[in-house]
Every structure is written in C-alpha cells, then in structure tokens.
Amino acid sequence: xxQPAVKYLLFALxxxxxxxxxxxxxxxxLTPDLIRQLQDEFELDTQTQITQNAVTNNDIxxxxxxxxxxxxxxxxxxxxxxxxxxxxxxxSGRCWLFAGLNTMRPRAxxxxxxxxxxxxxxxxxxxxKLEKSNLFLEYMIEMRDTNYLxxxxxxxxxxxxxxxxxxxxxxxxxxxxxxxxxxxxxxxxSSENTRRMNTVLERKLRHxxxxxxxxxxKGASIKDLREYKRKALAEVYRFLVINIGEPPRQFEWRYxxxxxxxxxxEGDDDDKADDEENEDDxxxxxxxxxxxxxxxxxxxxxxxxxxxxxxxxxxxxDQVNPYMKHYQFKRSKNMVGRADMNFxxxxxxxxxxxxxxxxxxxxxVWFAADVGKDQSSEHGIMAADLFDYxxxxxxxxxxxxxxxxxxxxGTSNHAMVFMGVDVQEGHPAKWLVENSWGEKNGHKGVWxxxxxxxxxxxxxxxxxxDHVPQKIMKAFKQPAQQLPAWYPGAAxxx
Numbered sequence: 001x002x003q004p005a006v007k008y009l010l011f012a013l014x015x016x017x018x019x020x021x022x023x024x025x026x027x028x029x030l031t032p033d034l035i036r037q038l039q040d041e042f043e044l045d046t047q048t049q050i051t052q053n054a055v056t057n058n059d060i061x062x063x064x065x066x067x068x069x070x071x072x073x074x075x076x077x078x079x080x081x082x083x084x085x086x087x088x089x090x091x092s093g094r095c096w097l098f099a100g101l102n103t104m105r106p107r108a109x110x111x112x113x114x115x116x117x118x119x120x121x122x123x124x125x126x127x128x129k130l131e132k133s134n135l136f137l138e139y140m141i142e143m144r145d146t147n148y149l150x151x152x153x154x155x156x157x158x159x160x161x162x163x164x165x166x167x168x169x170x171x172x173x174x175x176x177x178x179x180x181x182x183x184x185x186x187x188x189x190s191s192e193n194t195r196r197m198n199t200v201l202e203r204k205l206r207h208x209x210x211x212x213x214x215x216x217x218k219g220a221s222i223k224d225l226r227e228y229k230r231k232a233l234a235e236v237y238r239f240l241v242i243n244i245g246e247p248p249r250q251f252e253w254r255y256x257x258x259x260x261x262x263x264x265x266e267g268d269d270d271d272k273a274d275d276e277e278n279e280d281d282x283x284x285x286x287x288x289x290x291x292x293x294x295x296x297x298x299x300x301x302x303x304x305x306x307x308x309x310x311x312x313x314x315x316x317x318d319q320v321n322p323y324m325k326h327y328q329f330k331r332s333k334n335m336v337g338r339a340d341m342n343f344x345x346x347x348x349x350x351x352x353x354x355x356x357x358x359x360x361x362x363x364x365v366w367f368a369a370d371v372g373k374d375q376s377s378e379h380g381i382m383a384a385d386l387f388d389y390x391x392x393x394x395x396x397x398x399x400x401x402x403x404x405x406x407x408x409x410g411t412s413n414h415a416m417v418f419m420g421v422d423v424q425e426g427h428p429a430k431w432l433v434e435n436s437w438g439e440k441n442g443h444k445g446v447w448x449x450x451x452x453x454x455x456x457x458x459x460x461x462x463x464x465x466d467h468v469p470q471k472i473m474k475a476f477k478q479p480a481q482q483l484p485a486w487y488p489g490a491a492x493x494x
Contacts (some may be wrong), residue, residue: 028269051392058194065376073381077432077446081106082419085444088438090192093494096368096494097121097128098436100170101179102351103364103462108304112290113258117304122191124173126244128165131173131335133205133236136160137229137270138336140209144216144225155485156331161202162245163194164492167366167415167462169202169334171309172354178248178297179305184251190243197243202474204239208232250296256286313468313476314343317351324472327492328480341490343372344475346450348455356428358467359421364434368412368460370404374453380443383432384452401456405489411489412459419446427451459489 044052054063083106101119107160108117139156146153161378212225321327323345332341335365355365375382390397404410418433431454433447465473483490 004354012135047253048281055392060389060392061376061387062384062390064389066203066386066388067381069103069381069383069450070379073379073383073448075418077422077430077444078201078430079423081359081362081364082109083364083434084109086104086434086439087118087121088192089121089436090187092192092194094121094125095126095163095436096167096415096493097170097173098166099417100167100174100269101365102306102434102436103366104179104307106362106364110354111306112255112304114255114256117255120182120245122168122187123180123185123247124177125176125191126185126247127332128169128454129201130233130236132160133201134229134335135336136205137208137212137232139214139331141222141225141229144213149488150460152331152411152485155491157206158215159485160331161198161205162492162494163198164474165334165494166313166332166368166492167314167460168339169492171312172338174301174309178299178301180248180251180300181253182254184248185245186254188244191302197480201236201239204233204235212312222303222470223420245267248297250294251292251300252294253292253300255290255292257290261289262407264476276475311421311465312462313353313465313473314341315463315472316343316345316356316406317348317401317459318345320405321345323347324475326475326478328482329485329487332486332490332492337378342480342493343460343471348458350462350469350472351458352428352451352454352464354467355418355431355461356421356423356468358463359431360423361467363464363467365418366415366462367418367458368415369414370410370457370459371414371416373410373457375447377437377441378474380441380447381450382447382453382457383450384456386453405488408488410457415493416447418449418461428454 014280066069083102087098087102089095098121101124104119105117108114109150136156139160143150143153143156149441191289212228213230215225271393276298292303296305301311326339326342326344328342330340333339355367358365371382372384374384376386389395399407401410416436418431419434421428422430422432429448429451431451433449435442435445435447438443439445485491
C-alpha cells in the first residue's frame with residue numbers, strides 16, 4: 001500500500017499531466033487555453049460596439065459601399081458599339097453562350113439593316129447538351145478502367161454535364177449548327193431554369209455510364225459500347241426536345257428592316273438616341289418587312305452574321321505562369337473531335353490595349369472575369385474596393401491576383417462583352433459592359449467596369465487576330481503546354 005504522502009504526490013502528477021494535455025492538446029489544436037486567450041484579447045470598445053450594431057441590423061454591402069466611387073461615377077464613354085436589347089440567361093449557367101451570341105448581334109444588325117435582333121440561346125443550348133452528353137459517355141468509354149477515386153474522373157463527372165463553358169464551345173457549336181433568331185426557337189422554362197433538367201439528365205447519363213462499364217466487365221467490344229451509346233443518345237435527344245423544343249432543320253424568318261435615313265436625318269446615332277426612343281415603332285410607314293425564304297441555321301449564320309470565328313483567339317492573364325507561352329486546359333471542350341480551350345498568357349496592360357483597340361474598331365470583346373467581387377448589380381458598377389470590407393471590420397484583406405488563383409480565391413467565373421470604352425490620354429479609364437442578367441440588373445442591363453477592376457478581376461479576352469501583335473500570334477504556334485483539368489478556372493464559366 002502507498003503511504004498518504006506518496007498517494008498525494010501521484011494524484012498531483014496525474015492532475016498536472018491531465019491538465020497539461022487538456023490545455024495544450026495536440027500541436028495546432030484550438031485548446032480551451034487558446035480560446036481563453038482570444039476571449040481575453042477581445043475588447044468590445046465603443047467603435048466595435050457601433051460597428052456591431054450597424055452590421056447586425058443592416059446589409060453588409062450597403063454599409064461597406066464606397067460612396068466616393070459612387071460620387072465620381074458617370075456613364076460617359078469615348079466610344080460605344082451600337083447594340084440594342086439586353087438578354088437574360090435566367091437561372092442558368094449559360095453566360096458564355098449569351099456573351100458569345102451578344103458579340104455577334106451588332107454584326108447581324110448591320111448586315112441585315114435591323115434595329116435589333118436576339119439570337120436564340122435555346123437553339124445552341126440544345127445542341128450543347130446533346131454534345132456534352134455524347135462527350136461524357138465517350139469519356140466513360142475512354143476511362144472504363146479508371147479508378148473512381150481518380151481526380152480526373154471526379155472532374156469529368158462534376159463539370160462535363162453542367163451548363164458551364166468557354167468561348168471555344170460557342171465557336172464550335174456555331175461552326176457545326178449555325179444560329180437561328182430568338183423567335184424561331186424561344187426560351188422555355190427548362191432552358192431558363194436548368195437545375196432540374198440538369199439533375200434528371202445527369203441521373204440518366206450516370207445510369208448509362210454504369211451500364212457501359214458493366215458491359216465492359218463482361219467483355220463487350222468498343223463497337224458494342226458505342227452502339228449502346230447511340231441508343232442512349234436517342235433517349236437524351238427525346239428528353240431535350242421535351243424540355244427545350246426540337247431545333248429546326250430549316251425555317252423561314254420574316255423580319256423588319258430599319259428604314260433608310262434621308263440625308264437630312266443622317267448624323268451621329270448616339271446624339272439621336274433620345275429621339276429614336278420616342279419614335280412610333282408601330283407606325284406603318286416606319287415598317288419594311290423582309291423574309292429569308294426557307295433557310296437552314298448555317299445559311300442564316302452565313303447571311304446575317306458571317307463572322308469567321310476561327311480567326312478569333314483567346315488571351316489569358318494568369319499571373320502564376322510565365323507570359324508569352326501557349327497553354328491548353330485539359331478536358332475543356334464540349335464536343336468529341338474538337339480542340340480543348342487554348343490560350344497565350346499575356347500581361348494585363350497588353351491585354352487592355354488589345355481589347356481597347358478592338359472596341360474602337362467596333363468589334364465587341366467577349367471576356368471572362370471574377371464577377372463575384374467588387375461589383376454592384378444595383379448600381380451597375382465594377383470597381384476595385386467598391387465595398388470597404390477591410391475598413392468596416394478593421395481587417396487586412398489584401399492579396400495579389402496570382403495568390404487569388406493559387407489559394408482558390410479568384411478565377412474567371414462569368415462571361416460578358418465589352419461594348420464601349422472611355423479612353424483618356426491614350427489609356428482605357430473604364431469600359432461599357434453588356435451583361436446577360438436582364439434589364440432589371442445593373443444600369444438597365446449594362447455595367448461600367450473601371451480600369452482598376454480590369455487589373456484585378458479580368459482573366460480572359462477573345463479578340464480577332466487582327467488586333468493581336470505578331471509576337472503573341474507566333475506564341476500560338478508553340479506546342480501548347482497542357483494544364484490539368486483541375487487547374488483553377490479550367491472547368492469553364494457559368
């Protein structure tokens with residue numbers, strides 16, 4: 001038996017050891033001792049109390065909105081590309097498609113002498129879904145022996161069936177299927193609200209993936225697997241027709257042609273914008289009707305748009321990788337047999353100069369950016385530090401664009417179109433942005449994007465090669481360095 005003194009000593013050692021392990025815990029653990037330190041260091045001073053009162057009773061963005069930026073904001077641009085009508089992608093991830101079609105509308109308006117035109121996103125959306133379904137099933141055939149824990153396997157399942165995309169998706173769809181006017185194939189509830197349609201389609205295609213792999217395990221040939229895929233795609237086609245409607249093989253379109261201006265009426269279109277809004281568009285004398293006759297979607301594109309999309313190139317500002325190099329994102333396409341998205345990486349100042357030159361030449365610029373930061377849908381503004389979150393909470397939130405990419409804090413996630421630029425002393429001060437969120441967002445559907453926002457949050461532009469310096473065009477001739485499918489931004493934008 002232990003003596004009383006020895007018992008006390010052992011008990012004391014036990015308590016000390018237990019307490020030490022409880023206080024310190026494993027290395028890096030959030031221990032009660034550390035929590036007490038955090039509590040002791042916190043002081044609810046007067047300023048913090050006022051901030052807490054404000055934040056707990058109000059919207060944070062309204063409190064943090066930088067009034068200085070609002071005071072200096074204006075909608076003046078030294079150059080605007082004429083366009084009419086704001087599109088709305090609805091509750092879908094088709095921004096890349098709407099932005100692509102929006103770059104084509106000014107050309108169609110000019111070629112056909114139209115006051116305005118909207119090209120059908122539903123038409124190309126149908127074919128995008130069918131092509132992506134085929135691509136997914138083809139990936140499943142290709143990856144029939146891949147471990148289900150493989151990282152690329154995971155991303156194929158996560159991204160291939162979604163709404164997202166890149167410019168090359170638009171170009172490949174238009175090249176293969178052409179385009180049609182909006183009223184030839186209008187939006188449906190499912191095309192504007194894609195969540196449930198996508199969910200059902202994904203379940204169907206995963207069912208098919210399981211069936212393909214079970215066939216493979218039983219020794220089926222590639223020919224047998226592709227025959228199963230053909231039957232599965234027939235079901236997908238039927239499903240898409242039910243949800244979006246069947247795309248026309250040919251159609252006849254009747255449209256109104258813009259009346260010719262007399263010499264006394266000719267002048268600057270921007271100066272007459274207010275007068276045009278007051279014109280009686282329904283008056284018989286202002287209408288001149290024309291018809292296409294029976295035409296295919298590809299013929300319609302050639303007649304009304306006729307942009308050579310293969311002459312447009314993708315330029316990226318990725319401050320992680322070296323500039324003037326040619327890169328390609330793996331598995332960044334929506335069609336079997338087409339190329340993955342590829343680009344040349346360039347400095348941001350050079351990107352802005354190229355974009356500015358394109359807009360001045362009346363060529364809209366498709367671009368992709370991180371739209372979740374420093375932008376107000378209420379005011380139609382995109383400006384760096386538009387919201388003073390740091391000062392509001394007394395926090396240092398500074399981080400470089402390169403680190404935003406590395407630490408998954410920033411990437412291109414939305415596509416829009418540059419339709420104007422305000423050039424001051426030879427440099428772009430701000431940009432006119434056409435969005436696809438309808439007229440109730442922004443300033444009647446458009447945004448003003450300031451130069452400092454461009455620096456921080458714009459990643460990609462699509463421009464005609466005529467505006468790209470030869471040094472950059474030569475970089476496209478380099479063998480493209482492939483970046484993995486999980487590289488930040490590779491999956492596409494929504």
